[in-house]
Amino acid sequence: MAYKHFILVCGGTACESCKSGALHDNLVTAVRQNGLEGSVQVVKTGCFGFCEQGSVVKVLPEEAFYVRVKPEDAAEIVAEHLVKGRPVDRLLYKVGAGKLSSIDDIPFYQKQFRIVLRNCGLIDPENIEEYIAREGYAALEKVLFTMKPDDVIEELRKSGLRGRGGAGFPTWRKWVFSKDVKADQKYIICNADEGDPGAYMDRSTLEGDPHSILEAMTIAGYTTGATQGYIYIRAEYPLAIKRLEIAIGQARAAGLLGENILGSGFSFDLELRLGAGAFVCGEETALIASIEGKRGMPIPRPPFPAVRGLWGKPTIINNVETFANIPVILLKGGDWFGSIGTATSKGTKVFALTGKINNSGLIEVPMGTTLREIIFDIGGGIKDGKKFKAAQTGGPSGGVIPEQFLDTPIDYESLGALGSIMGSGGLIVMDQDDCMVDVNKFYLEFTVDESCGKCAPCRVGGRTMYNLLVGISEGRGSVADIDQLRTVAHAMNKASLCGLGQTAPNPVMSALKYFGDEYRVHIKDHKCPAGKCKALVTYSILAEKCIGCTLCARRCPVNCISGARRQTHVIDLSRCIKCGECYDACKFEAVQRG
């Protein structure tokens, strides 16, 4: 019996937090109450990516795209759309005045190109058959029965795939290192220790398409001669962990993991290892230490893990997104993959788009897409019509990119040239209200907190830089501080042991390069133009503009604005907490920030 309709309910973490679980259950109930269980299937899928608009529901075959759906909307969707054949207009996603019924019409999706996220939002990640129906495990079968390890490497080489964890090392080369080492045991590790603030590419991939990772890791095992794999995932990702556990169980039951896979004679098995969420454990040698039960601290390379890694054995460590590309590359060919992207960076890149942007969410675009396309076409521009100030790629290891570089095609090299990095895919957008000193402080606080404490440049240098920023943001800065920042940044960059410390100064360095004036205003004029650095900000009310509407006084959370209706209001500065509520509230530009 074939279903006539499919209701796809996003089961990603963002939509789950908008109660998509209850929505799913209500839809199932409504379908049953209407006697439609034979013709309508309700599927909980992985992330659609359009997290800003959750919970997201898609009905097939009409491709009706419902957004901001609440659990209580379930009955209406079933009664109207499925019983009566009338899509629920009020829930359909709309742009401007027009309404859109198909996902392909939505600007958020138009410029995207999905390889990694190919199954996210389409299949039930807890059902291996749905993965198989979308050519899942076909690459593994092809590899096991028709390809030699060298053939796999050759396809990867042609594809030009580079590591998506941030550094962009050619994947095929890493695999060759491991393949060429003779060892009684080798390992494959999937690095799912995603830790950048605001980044959730890997989480969504694992939640939405866990089998793609298992398949790719098995292929890596076959290619390099490893029989055991580990997925190192942070314990804060319970949904991804649950879905991986289900996927591993299903794959084992289906003979796709374990002894003698598909009768090929090749054996490979996988286990999960939960990390405690230390950012540094995303660094591969620290990650290995953590799996071995040691404190997560990096060790010097070489030797690289591909040669001597987990328990001293050759170990391939690739990031989730890197692995997710591999089955597709092997099915469609390296040449196909290599035709996407720029000269040096092939394929696509997934970004988690956050910050002051209209369409927060998870996107996948071909390498070479410009920041402008990502932020304005896909992202729908800056919130509340404000002005774009900068975008930060690479999370706390990246740099800020100002407006004049918005048309740079994104790839590993171009971002590096701008003083940022590709990173793992966090993309945070800042507007005119964001202060560079404040943003730099935020990221440095993160890296200072997450430093493992092993090497002196990172352990001491990070805190020294952070305290200098605090001083600047509180009006205690001096011009000499800029020199100190540069000196420490240089030492951290050159003498830190691992990437965390080497890249931690990047946000500050890029801000000094592109927003040096903003720093100087903080230091010399003791002003914060964006109004973020509270110690440098005072609010006052201009008598000639104030009409005495009382709005500011009513908004003030500490009741420090006094004044009767139709009379000039006054702020009691001794009690003002500088939250800026009055400034935002005033419709007459009477509240001044200085």
Place this chain on the structure above:
Amino acid sequence: MDKIKLQINGIDCEVEPGTTILRAAEQVNVKIPRLCYHPDLPAWAACGICVVKVEGSPKMLRACATPVGPGMKIVTHDPEIVQIRKAVLELILSTHPNDCLRCPRNGNCELQKLAADFGIRQVRFEQRVAQIPEDDSTKSIVLNPEKCVKCGRCAIVCQQMQNVWALEFVGRGENTRLAPTGDIQLVESPCVKCGQCSAHCPVGAIYEHDETERVWRALQDPERYCVVQIAPAVRVAIGEAFGYEPGTVLTGKTYAALRRLGFKAVFDTNFAADLTIMEEATEFVQRFVHGKGDLPLITSCCPAWTDYMEKYAPDFVTNFSTAKSPHAMLAAMAKTYYAEKMGIDPSKIYVVSIMPCTAKKFEITRSKEMYDGDRPFVNVSLTTRELARMIKECGIDFAELPDEECDSILGNYTGAGTIFGATGGVMEAALRTAHFFVTKRELEDVNFMAVRGLEGVKEAKVTVAGKEIRIAVAHWMNNIEIVLDRVRAARAKGEEPPYHFIEVMACRGGCVGGGGQPYGADDEVRRRRASGIYQDDAMSAKRCSHQNPYIQKIYAEFLGAPLSAKAHELLHTHYQNRPVYTR
């Protein structure tokens, strides 16, 4: 394998494969500055001071941890590198108290030397020193976390070299500290007080519990009769504090210095080492020849090792020699035999031991057998380092001192007594005497070369009266489990033990490399100190403990025979199961 050709600062050189950049540079007379690196330990690569440029590498590399490759072109010093090193050094100094004048490491601190070499005149960065209290809970080793530069040496020594796992990194980021695992007091941890952490610490963050003040007070006290003894390994290392080469035998000058400090009698632990051998060799003969007691017999003169055994290997309690360590025996004899002979009230006698060891500070109160009633036999145990400071404090021109003799009747020793200071020495000394006890004949060649040297585990077979004795010598505690596991494996199978006699010393090289010895020991220094010890042995007129006329006399006049009731009362102790945690 062929040597690797490379260029360092434009100078061609050739080194063995696997050589690090740091080592290779030494071959072209370039010293790359370093702080966390120590030749005993695997490179931890923490400090970031030794960074160098390698042509073709976008990043600077750590010279301590990077092996050279063929054709490498390395720059070890240029203005940028020096600036970076200086910045890193200043960052480290910005979290260090920099109170050098009041620091136990003043004058021999590796950080101080680096700052001097770099000409640091100011620290540009904000000074932030964590306020963390000292841990003096063991009364052997003091942890001063404020001075810690987080080089990691102590933890690596404690875990990888000594297998004790008392110290670990705790905290994260700027709050990272080296502390007892679980952030408890050191005395609650499995610490065995070997002091290798203190010997490897580059700064004043870990040092011996200083008791020189107590000794000064005792020396001033007219009511006290202060006597002193020096351990075998002290005489070949103390000179390093006065500009001598490691291994220079300075027994006579040390005696002279001790007299000038005010000690009424100067004894030598080597004499008691001869006494230990009499007891231990007899014990061995009892077990090996007469089957009375468990084999293998395991030596027990190292207090860090006995502490380790009670905590980690209590299944070997019955294998231990019950003989006290030499300095404990000497103190017992000083307060009984010597007191009696000299007509001195034993309660007035104050025994100070000069030891290469921090664990001896713990040993003197470790069990009731260490006490004469409620007074400890040994009143204070000082390290070699503390003695050197006392000598300096007293203005004694050590180099110009005459060679003096020790005081009879607890001073004269044989070559067997002196070799106790090096790994293998106790075994060798015991074999010399055991051979005599079993065969009643003297050895023609007393040298047992197989047990000498820095190999971690040394095994040999010795034939005595037609019977084969299988022996093992282990030092630097990580090697001990290897030997014990072999014994355990045989036990599990119900087989005869693989060894009859095992010698264990906790520190690398034995007591010459002890945790209380002058700073800067590496294998070369240990070898030279050991060769001083063997030279002292070779120069001795008598080289077997049983030949020592004063030993013969003490048994004849006081103790009776080895393992007699009196010997048991004064010269023996016992051990028990005291696990701290299981591995």
